[in-house]
Amino acid sequence: MTKPSVLWVTRHGETDWSAKGRHTGLTDVPLNLRGQSQARKLGREIDRIGTHFAAVFTSPLSRARETARLAGFPNPKILPLLREWDYGEFEGRTSADIRHERGRDWLIWSAAVPHGESLRQVEQRADAAIEQLIRTNGDILVFSHGHFLRVLASRWIGLPAEAGQRLVLNASAISKLGYEHAYRVISLWNASPARSNES
DSSP states (O other), rough: OOOOEEEEEEEEOOOOHHTBBBOOOOOOOOOOOHHHHHHHHHHHHHHTTOOOOSSSEOOHHHHHHHHHHHHOOSOEEGGGGGOOOOOGGGTTTTHHHHHHHHOOOOOOTTSSOOOOOOOOOHHHHHHHHHHHHHTSSSSEEEEEEEHHHHHHHHHHTTGGGGGOOOOOOTTTTTTEEEEEETTEEEEEEEEEEOOOOOO
8 A cells, every 4th residue: 555645844944044033035045054953953852753754855955955965864865846935035134124115014925925825826835836746655854934834834734824824844854744644734843942043
């Protein structure tokens, strides 16, 4: 009997930008020293899970690839669909800074993103990533980014991308997207002692 695909999804470790709450989309910011330590600790947590992974995938951005390497997975498959949200004109800016300009009710989840990806585009990319990932049967390990993984988890359980607003995801956290009977569920979410801000 073929084992269904189960996604173990991990957010990369801390960067200098994420530590300051700066939206970090396609800018290739490396892990800082704390993020490197978090990635190694994540590797030990993954070891304790004791799961054999049929495949390991990563975003092409260096902070995700470095997290994978330091966690003990030096040769993951690069899947461009797993990259972070393209924040366009909001890249590198904090939510507080953007709200000062656009109003206190501004949220990335409900705002237009000038010269970047819309939430619908990120949702479509998450759907495409899921379809590609589940071509591999068994347990799959994924290294990606905060906002994107929140959208991906929402889509896994059939909710719109906006539901990701309710799924906080810390740096170097690991989560499990699996099944209960025939239904897709979030079996584990945000399992990590590390804390950070967005993306």
